[in-house]
Every structure is written in C-alpha cells, then in structure tokens.
Amino acid sequence: MSVIIRLLKDKYKSIINSIIALAIGFIGGIFAIYVAGFDVGEAMGMFWAHSIGNPFVDIYPLTVTLTYSAPLMLTGLAFALCARAGLFNIGVEGQLYMGALGIVLASSMLGLPTGLHSLVILGGAVLFALAWSSIPAILKVWRGTNEVVVTIMLNYIALWTADYIIFKFYADPSDATKSIPIPAYARLPLLVEGTSLSWNIVLSIGVVLLVYFFLWYTKFGYEMRVAGTNPTAARYAGINPRRAVISSFLIGGVLAGLAAYEKIAGIPPSYSVMSSMANVVGAGLDGIAVALVGANHPIGIIFASFLIGMLSAGAKGFNLIGIPKEVVYIFQGVIVMSLAVPNIYTLIKRKIKGVGGG
Amino acid sequence: MALVAAEGIVKIYPDGTEALRGVSLEIRSGEILGLLGENGAGKTTLMKIVSGLLSPTHGRIRLDGNVVHFKMPAQALKAGIGMVHQHIPLVHNFTGFENIILGLGRIDFEKARKKLAELMEETGLKVNLDVPVENLSLGERQRIEILKMLFRGVKVLILDEPTTNLTPIETKELFVLLKKLAKEGKAIVFISHKIKEVMSVTDRVVVLRKGKVVGELLTRETTPQELASLMVGRQVVFRYLPKERYPRQEDLLVVKDLWVKDDFKKDAVKGISFELRSGEILGVAGVEGNGQRELVEALTGLRKVHKGKVFLQGEEVTNLSPDKLSFKGLVHIPEDRRNFGLVMEMNFLENVLLGLHRYRDFLIAGQIINWSKVSEHAKELIEKYEMVVASVKSPVRSLSGGNQQKLIVARELSKNPSVIIAANPTRGLDVASTQFVRNKLIELRNRGIGVLLVSSDLDEVLDLSDRIAVIYEGRFLALKPTKEYTLKEIGLLMGGVEE
Numbered sequence: 001m002s003v004i005i006r007l008l009k010d011k012y013k014s015i016i017n018s019i020i021a022l023a024i025g026f027i028g029g030i031f032a033i034y035v036a037g038f039d040v041g042e043a044m045g046m047f048w049a050h051s052i053g054n055p056f057v058d059i060y061p062l063t064v065t066l067t068y069s070a071p072l073m074l075t076g077l078a079f080a081l082c083a084r085a086g087l088f089n090i091g092v093e094g095q096l097y098m099g100a101l102g103i104v105l106a107s108s109m110l111g112l113p114t115g116l117h118s119l120v121i122l123g124g125a126v127l128f129a130l131a132w133s134s135i136p137a138i139l140k141v142w143r144g145t146n147e148v149v150v151t152i153m154l155n156y157i158a159l160w161t162a163d164y165i166i167f168k169f170y171a172d173p174s175d176a177t178k179s180i181p182i183p184a185y186a187r188l189p190l191l192v193e194g195t196s197l198s199w200n201i202v203l204s205i206g207v208v209l210l211v212y213f214f215l216w217y218t219k220f221g222y223e224m225r226v227a228g229t230n231p232t233a234a235r236y237a238g239i240n241p242r243r244a245v246i247s248s249f250l251i252g253g254v255l256a257g258l259a260a261y262e263k264i265a266g267i268p269p270s271y272s273v274m275s276s277m278a279n280v281v282g283a284g285l286d287g288i289a290v291a292l293v294g295a296n297h298p299i300g301i302i303f304a305s306f307l308i309g310m311l312s313a314g315a316k317g318f319n320l321i322g323i324p325k326e327v328v329y330i331f332q333g334v335i336v337m338s339l340a341v342p343n344i345y346t347l348i349k350r351k352i353k354g355v356g357g358g
Numbered sequence: 359m360a361l362v363a364a365e366g367i368v369k370i371y372p373d374g375t376e377a378l379r380g381v382s383l384e385i386r387s388g389e390i391l392g393l394l395g396e397n398g399a400g401k402t403t404l405m406k407i408v409s410g411l412l413s414p415t416h417g418r419i420r421l422d423g424n425v426v427h428f429k430m431p432a433q434a435l436k437a438g439i440g441m442v443h444q445h446i447p448l449v450h451n452f453t454g455f456e457n458i459i460l461g462l463g464r465i466d467f468e469k470a471r472k473k474l475a476e477l478m479e480e481t482g483l484k485v486n487l488d489v490p491v492e493n494l495s496l497g498e499r500q501r502i503e504i505l506k507m508l509f510r511g512v513k514v515l516i517l518d519e520p521t522t523n524l525t526p527i528e529t530k531e532l533f534v535l536l537k538k539l540a541k542e543g544k545a546i547v548f549i550s551h552k553i554k555e556v557m558s559v560t561d562r563v564v565v566l567r568k569g570k571v572v573g574e575l576l577t578r579e580t581t582p583q584e585l586a587s588l589m590v591g592r593q594v595v596f597r598y599l600p601k602e603r604y605p606r607q608e609d610l611l612v613v614k615d616l617w618v619k620d621d622f623k624k625d626a627v628k629g630i631s632f633e634l635r636s637g638e639i640l641g642v643a644g645v646e647g648n649g650q651r652e653l654v655e656a657l658t659g660l661r662k663v664h665k666g667k668v669f670l671q672g673e674e675v676t677n678l679s680p681d682k683l684s685f686k687g688l689v690h691i692p693e694d695r696r697n698f699g700l701v702m703e704m705n706f707l708e709n710v711l712l713g714l715h716r717y718r719d720f721l722i723a724g725q726i727i728n729w730s731k732v733s734e735h736a737k738e739l740i741e742k743y744e745m746v747v748a749s750v751k752s753p754v755r756s757l758s759g760g761n762q763q764k765l766i767v768a769r770e771l772s773k774n775p776s777v778i779i780a781a782n783p784t785r786g787l788d789v790a791s792t793q794f795v796r797n798k799l800i801e802l803r804n805r806g807i808g809v810l811l812v813s814s815d816l817d818e819v820l821d822l823s824d825r826i827a828v829i830y831e832g833r834f835l836a837l838k839p840t841k842e843y844t845l846k847e848i849g850l851l852m853g854g855v856e857e
Contacts, residue, residue: 219715219725226712229703235660236690236698237713238681 014295017339021293022307025335032330038323050317051310061313063197067267069309070200074259075287076305077211078252080296084215085248086228091136091151092256093284094158095129099260100273100280101162102128104170104179107186118186121265126257132158133253140249141242147249155284159277166273179273188266200266205302207258211251212298224248259283289332292339308332360384360420361545362408362439362514367417369403369569377403379569380417385514390536390546392560392577394553394589396788399566401549402444405516408547409441410434432461440507441516444786446499454487454494454502458509470509477508481535493621495647496523504535515539516547521555522786525645525814527853533559553582553589565589596789598821599797602804604637610671610808611657611688611777617665618649618656626652628832629666634777634808639799641823641840642812645852649832650812651693654781657810658690659683670777681716689770693781693812699766700754707750710736710769717773739768743794760791767795771802778802779810784818796822816848830854 033043053061075092082089106124109117135154139145172178188198215221227234227244234241263280264273273280290308294300311332315325362385369378378400385391385408393401406412408419410428418425421437428434431441448457459470478484485501486494494502500520507515517536521529536559540546550556556563557577565573565588573588611634620626626649634640644650655661657668659680668676670686680690692698700709711732714720720735722728736750743764747757754762763783770778780799784792799809799822813819819826820840827837828851835851836843850856 217727217729219721219727222708222711222715222727226701226704226708230697230701232697233699233701233712236680236692238659238679238684238716 014297014300018293018295018300018304021335021338024338025331025333028334029327029331032327033318033323036323036327038321042321043318043323046317046321047314048317050320051314059192060195063192063195064313064316065306065309066201067196067198067309068312069305070204070266071259071262071283072286072290072308073204073208073301073305074255074262075284076290076294076301077208077287077298078255078259079287079291080294080298080301081211081215081224081255082248082252083291083296084228085224085244086231087140087245087248088148089133089136089151089249089252090148090288091133091154091284092252092259092287093282094151094155095132095253095256096260096263096280096284097155097158097162097277098132099125099129099257100264100277101165102126102257103182103260103264104166104273107180107182108170110183114183114185117183121182121186122261125261125264126254129257129260130250130253133249133256134246137246137249141245159281163275163277167275172272177275178270181270181272182265186265187271188262190268196268198266198268200262203258203262203266204305207255208298208302211255215298220247256284259287286332289336292336361387361422363420364404364408365418365420367404367407367419368415369400369407369412370415377569378407378414381566381569381571382417383564383571383574385545385547386562387513387545388540388543389562390540390548390560392556392563393547393549393566394551394556394563394585395566396551396589399589400569401566402518404566405441405518405547405549408434408514409439409516411441435507435510435512438511438513439516440510440512440514442500442503442507442518442520444518444522446496446503448491448499448502450492451490453490454485454505457491457502458487458506462510474505474509477505481505481508481538482531483508483535497525497528497646500524508539512544514545514547516549518549519551520548521550521552523646523814525647525852526816526849527645529555551589553585556585557582596793596796596821598793599800599804601800601824604804604806606636606806608636609633610636611810612669613657613666614669615666616653616656616663616668618652618661619664620649620652625664626832627656630829630832630834631666632827632834632837634810636776636808637803637806638824639803639809639811639822641819641826642810642829643816643819643826643848643852644814644829646814648829650781650814650829652832653829654690654693654779654812658688658779660690681713684713684770684773684775685716687774687776689773689775689778691767691770691778691780691783693783693785695759695762695766700762702755703753705751705753706747706757706765707732707736709754709765710739710750712769714769714773735772739765739772743768760787760794763787763791763795767798771798775807777808777810779812781812782814783811784813784815816852820845820848828852 030040030044034040050061051065055062078092079089102124103121106121109120112120132154136147136150139150140147166179170180172180188200191197191199191201215225223239224244224247226237227239227241231241260280263283265271270279286308290301290304293307294304311328315328318327319325365382367378367381370376381404395401403412407414410431410433426437449460458474459465474487483501483505485498491499491502500523520532524532536546536548548556548560560577563575563577563580563585564571565585567589614631616627616630617625618627630653642650652661656663659678663676667674670688675683675686696702701712711720715727718724720728720731733750740747745761745764747761784795787795799811803809811819811822823840825837825839826843827834828848830851831854835856
C-alpha cells in the first residue's frame with residue numbers, strides 16, 4: 001500500500017507542490033489584506049468577479065484573465081525550455097523589449113504590400129528577440145560566462161536602448177506617450193468581440209503544444225533534455241551539449257519574440273508600445289513564476305499562466321474597493337517563495353524527525 | 359567492554375524493503391571488526407544507523423552504555439563515531455584541506471595545518487591537500503576522508519567497502535594503517551564482501567545475510583571457506599562459459615603510438631600500441647590512475663587523441679565522436695554508470711534510447727522518436743537480459759545497481775558492435791550480476807567480437823582475458839597471452855617493476 005502511495009507521490013509530486021504553493025500564496029495575500037484592515041470577503045469577491053466571475057452570464061472577466069495569460073504562456077515556456085536544457089535564462093524580459101523594438105521599426109516601413117508588411121512585422125519581433133538571446137548563448141558557449149549575470153545586464157541594456165530608439169524616432173506624432181501603432185492589417189484579430197481577447201490565446205496554446213511535442217517526441221528535443229540533465233551522459237551518447245545550450249536560448253528567443261508580438265499586436269486598444277515600455281515590462285519576469293508554478297512542463301505552464309493571469313486581472317477588482325493592486329505581488333511573491341524553498345521544509349523535517357526516518 | 363552496542367536493530371525502508379531484521383552487535387576499542395556479507399545483506403544500512411545517517415525502525419544504539427539517538431551524522435561524529443562511505447561525500451571544488459575543516463567553524467588554519475601534517479606523518483596517509491578534490495583519484499579522496507575523521511578525533515572509524523577503488527598497494531597501506539589505529543585503541547569497523555581482505559585485516563568477523571547476523575567468529579579461529587559458506591549459504595565460485603576458439607583471427611582495432619593528455623594537460627597515455635583481434639578478450643591490468651581512464655576515453659571518442667592513430671577494421675577513426683564510433687561498431691561500457699552510461703533522472707525507456715536515438719530504427723522521418731518502437735526494444739532487452747523493472751516508465755534511479763548495469767550492457771550490445779570497450783564492467787555489482795556480465799563478455803568473444811577489458815579487478819582480468827597488457831604510468835609494460843604470466847610477474851609489473 002505504502003508503495004502505491006509513494007509512486008503516486010513521485011508522479012504527482014510537482015503538481016502537489018504547485019497546489020500547496022498556490023494555497024500558501026493565497027493565504028499569504030489574504031492575510032495581508034486582512035492585516036491592512038480591509039474586508040477579506042468583499043476583497044476576494046471582487047477579485048473573483050474581475051478575474052472569472054460567472055462566465056455563463058458574462059464572459060468578460062474571463063477574457064481579461066486570458067488576455068494576460070496568453071503572452072505569459074510563451075515567456076514561461078521560454079524560461080522552462082532553457083531550464084530543461086540546464087540553463088537559468090532570466091533574459092526573456094530583455095528579449096521582449098527588443099522584440100517590441102523590432103515591431104516598431106518594422107511598422108514604420110510603410111509602403112509594403114499589406115500581407116508582406118504583416119509578415120515583416122512578425123519577423124521583426126522574432127528576429128530582434130532572437131538576436132538578443134543569441135548574445136548570452138554565444139558568450140556562454142565560447143567564453144563560459146554565466147548566463148544569469150549576462151542576461152540580467154542585457155535586460156537593462158535592452159530596456160533603455162529600445163525605449164530611447166522608439167521614443168526618439170518613432171513616437172506617435174499625435175500622442176508622444178505612445179509609439180507609432182501597428183497597422184490594422186498586421187494586428188491579431190479579436191476572438192471575442194467587445195473584449196480584449198484576441199487570437200493570442202489560440203496562438204499561445206498552439207505553440208505550447210508544439211514545444212511539448214518537440215521536447216518529448218523529437219530527436220532534437222530529447223537531446224536537449226539529456227544535455228540539460230546530464231551533460232556527461234550527453235557526451236557519451238554523442239550529443240554536443242553546446243548545441244543544446246545554443247538551441248534552447250535561440251528557441252527561447254523566438255518564443256520571446258512571439259510574446260512581444262502578442263503583447264503589442266494582440267491587445268487592444270493601443271496596438272503600440274507605451275512610454276517606458278509600460279505595456280511590455282514584467283511579462284518576461286512573470287514568465288519565471290509561470291514556469292516555476294508549472295514545474296517547467298508545457299502542460300503545467302498552460303494552467304500556471306492562467307493562474308498568474310488571474311492575479312493580474314483580479315488586481316483591478318482589489319483596486320476598485322481601495323486596495324492597492326500591488327497586493328497581487330504579495331500573492332505572487334509568496335507563491336514563488338514557497339516553490340523556491342521546498343528544501344527548507346525537508347530541512348526542518350530532518351531537524352525534527354532525524355534523517356531517513358520517513 | 360563494548361564501546362558501541364547495537365541492540366535489536368530493525369530497519370524497514372519506506373518502500374517496504376526489510377533491510378535489517380533484528381541485528382545486535384558490539385564494536386570494541388582496539389579491535390578491527392569485519393562486517394561481512396553480500397550486496398544487500400544490510401551491512402551498510404546497519405553502519406549508517408550507527409553513524410547517525412539513518413534512524414532505525416526499531417532497536418537502539420548504546421555508546422559507552424548510554425542509549426543515544428543521533429539525528430544526523432554530525433551528532434554521531436561529535437560523539438566520536440565516523441563513517442567513510444563508499445561514495446565519498448566531499449565538496450568537489452574544495453581542496454582537501456577545505457574539506458577537512460568544513461563544518462568546524464572558526465579554527466586556526468595554521469594550527470590545523472600543523473596538526474594535519476603531523477597526522478599525515480604519523481599515519482603515513484600522504485595526500486596533496488591543496489588541490490580541488492575533483493582532481494584527485496578515488497583512493498586519494500578516501501585518504502582525505504579518513505584524515506578528516508582522524509582530525510576530528512573519532513573513537514570509532516567505520517569504513518564501507520574501502521578497498522573498492524584502491525590499488526593493491528594502496529590496499530596494503532590501508533591495512534597497515536588500520537592495524538596501527540586499532541593498536542592505538544580505536545575501534546575499527548571494516549565493511550566488505552571480500553573474504554580475503556576480511557581474513558587478513560580483522561580481529562573478529564560478524565557475518566550478515568539478508569538482514570540478520572548469521573555468524574560471529576574470531577578471525578584467527580575461522581577459515582575463508584567457513585566465512586564463504588556463512589556469507590552466501592553456499593560456496594561462491596564463478597561459473598564461466600567455456601571459451602571457444604574463433605576461427606577467423608583478424609585485427610579489429612589497431613592502435614598506433616597513442617598519446618593522450620589528462621585534465622591537467624599532462625601526458626597520461628604515452629605511446630601505447632596494440633591490436634585487438636576478433637574473438638579475443640584483451641585485458642588491461644594495472645593500478646588505477648595509470649592512464650586507463652584516458653586510454654578508454656580516447657578510444658571511445660570522449661577525449662582528444664593528442665598523437666597517434668586508431669584504426670577500426672582498417673579504417674582510421676582517430677578522434678571520431680562517440681556516436682560515429684558506435685555507428686561503425688565500437689561501443690563503450692563505461693565504468694561510471696551513474697554519470698556516463700545513464701541519465702539517472704530519466705526513466706527506463708528514455709535511457710534505453712540514449713545513444714540509440716540516432717539510429718533510424720527508432721525514428722520516424724529521421725527526426726521524430728518512435729516511442730512504441732523504443733518500448734518494444736526495451737521489453738525485448740528486459741526479457742533477454744532478465745532485468746527486474748517494475749515498468750518501462752520507472753525511473754532508472756529506482757533500479758538496483760545490477761539492473762542498471764544490465765541496461766547499459768544490453769543497450770550497447772543491441773547496437774551490434776564488433777568491438778566493445780568495457781571499463782570496470784562489474785564494479786560494485788553483486789555476485790549474480792557479476793557472473794552475468796562476465797559471461798556475456800565471454801559469449802560475445804566466442805561470437806568473434808573483440809573485447810578490450812580495462813579493469814582494476816585483477817581476478818576479473820585474469821579470469822576473462824586471452825591476452826593481458828599491464829599498464830603503468832601510461833605505458834604498456836607487457837602484452838602477452840595470459841598463460842605466459844606468473845601472478846608474481848603481473849604484481850611486479852603493476853608496481854612498475856620490469857625484470
């Protein structure tokens with residue numbers, strides 16, 4: 001009997017871990033609301049009403065959540081893919097900024113046929129993000145630099161470079177707080193009229209499934225996972241671990257580019273980059289939380305991005321009754337912390353029970 | 359009087375395995391106690407309990423007559439009980455000195471160094487303390503671990519299969535040291551499944567079988583035969599397949615003046631030449647650390663050949679990658695199965711595919727993995743090699759060492775090789791698995807495959823090889839048919855003495 005329970009535990013361990021972390025995160029957030037003197041019942045009611053509500057009566061709140069989820073799915077996937085290859089890729093954020101820059105530059109190329117121009121804009125997003133993600137990959141493989149440090153620095157370089165170029169040369173002449181918009185024909189069409197939900201979500205889920213297939217059903221994906229878990233065994237099997245490093249970064253870059261495209265071409269009403277990259281900032285870093293909650297598994301990431309999207313959507317509900325919307329960062333922070341430090345639990349258990357007893 | 363007494367120890371692991379079923383024994387000062395038993399008899403589990411790494415399900419431990427409950431090894435260590443494990447847990451990128459003082463808090467480095475120098479002088483445990491331990495041989499790491507225990511002033515020193523990774527000379531030195539320590543009043547526990555060693559070093563022997571004590575004897579009053587029958591309940595003799603002469607003798611692998619460098623860019627293999635013929639096992643005997651690892655890695659594509667040439671069936675294959683070599687018929691059974699041959703985090707199926715993933719048979723359109731084919735292949739291998747696996751989706755980690763090794767052997771042989779390079783293929787395996795793997799090598803040899811057997815287990819090399827090369831400091835000191843050697847001659851050659 002205990003054997004069966006143990007097997008179940010192993011198989012569903014990461015799922016259980018994630019659920020426990022979510023529970024702790026919500027308890028932490030609710031506690032913060034309570035301590036700050038707000039009515040917890042009312043607050044959570046508003047949170048629910050603005051993130052999900054009753055979709056059979058009014059689908060709008062759910063579409064808000066999904067609008068947030070879609071790009072997070074891709075940024076989370078980019079992080080998870082690199083993690084599977086044994087890398088800690090913090091650089092998705094910076095790649096998003098570069099993707100945004102690519103979109104704006106491509107949008108300015110008026111005079112192209114509409115179909116071609118749409119492709120150029122999508123290509124601009126992907127190529128710029130890809131180019132940016134190749135920098136840490138090349139440095140890592142050739143010079144052995146640490147990808148964490150490099151990507152963190154590149155994030156800042158990307159932020160201010162993109163912001164400077166966009167708002168120095170490509171600001172909207174009628175509204176200087178925005179970049180020039182993406183032409184209408186290059187935008188992702190709405191999925192539900194009257195809401196902000198576009199084909200984003202379909203694109204994201206499709207890409208996630210594609211990556212799932214790639215990792216578990218292709219030779220190349222298998223090689224990447226082997227190289228990420230055990231580089232020595234990879235070499236023994238004739239796999240070049242460097243190739244896995246480079247490819248995971250590059251695929252991550254493509255995903256970041258697509259996320260940037262979704263952020264700008266797939267969310268009404270502005271269809272442009274806001275000053276200080278306000279409508280792009282954070283999606284890359286939130287992706288790390290998504291990947292953590294989703295246990296770096298593509299299918300887990302679909303659910304995780306929904307939950308993190310829910311937090312962003314529900315924040316508006318808090319705001320309406322006077323609770324600063326930043327309170328959702330408490331939820332998110334506690335969730336991530338409880339996922340990142342499960343070892344502490346094992347440690348405490350050891351202190352109390354002695355080792356190997358369980 | 360007993361320094362440490364284990365009383366009625368029962369240990370049931372969470373998965374239901376009964377490792378110990380009521381074991382009592384005494385550890386006495388000034389005595390070397392041998393703990394003898396086959397793999398899985400419970401020797402290591404028992405001593406992990408004594409040293410605080412595991413807690414018993416039932417039973418208790420007394421130290422100087424008082425009942426103690428250790429919650430972690432550090433507590434046991436503080437109380438004077440230290441264990442040197444088979445896989446030595448050192449911090450790889452720390453130096454020996456850093457590893458020794460790790461966990462001692464603020465101490466005077468100069469004093470510590472002086473004390474260590476004295477200890478080394480006194481015990482003869484010489485080792486370089488100022489290089490990262492990852493650059494040291496397993497034997498040297500063990501010395502550091504023993505030094506660490508002595509530095510902490512343990513009263514009880516437990517050694518788990520300490521000679522596994524030692525050369526014959528190192529083993530001898532270790533035995534001298536243990537006897538000396540016992541004379542000084544320390545209690546030594548020597549865990550082993552090697553009867554010869556237990557006979558030569560211990561004062562008293564406790565024999566464990568399947569989690570129970572089946573005998574307690576004074577070493578001088580027993581015989582190897584008695585210990586053997588207690589240990590296994592039967593006489594262990596390896597039963598090998600008969601060797602048959604393979605009719606077509608041709609050179610499969612030809613190595614010409616091979617030079618290979620080690621991790622520190624020093625020459626490790628210095629001009630080795632040989633031919634491996636079809637239908638023979640060519641054994642490479644030698645004390646560990648004489649270039650065997652570099653030789654094997656260079657021949658299998660894992661390390662760069664600095665100078666010289668390698669030919670496989672007449673075709674030059676110098677510096678080809680491991681996958682290309684396996685396509686051409688050269689496969690590798692690595693000595694370190696946890697790191698090389700398997701991905702421990704992955705499941706059985708995914709490990710069956712390792713290295714086979716570039717073979718067309720398992721791919722659709724050359725890119726997509728045909729998991730149902732892989733699964734078929736896995737089931738075939740499980741049946742053919744009599745592996746015990748709960749399901750093809752079980753993590754490899756959950757397999758026993760014997761089954762893990764069988765998986766590697768099965769997978770590599772399914773590549774249909776003409777040359778096999780096997781490095782310590784039976785290290786750490788139990789008797790049954792050892793016999794299985796060795797017979798497999800003989801069977802392949804009889805079928806005309808050439809086997810290069812690089813092993814630090816001299817008995818293995820002597821039992822299996824048609825010809826033996828003795829490697830010393832990167833050179834072959836001799837290479838001739840097994841029958842033409844005397845045991846004494848091999849021993850001398852392994853120590854670098856040429857007549």
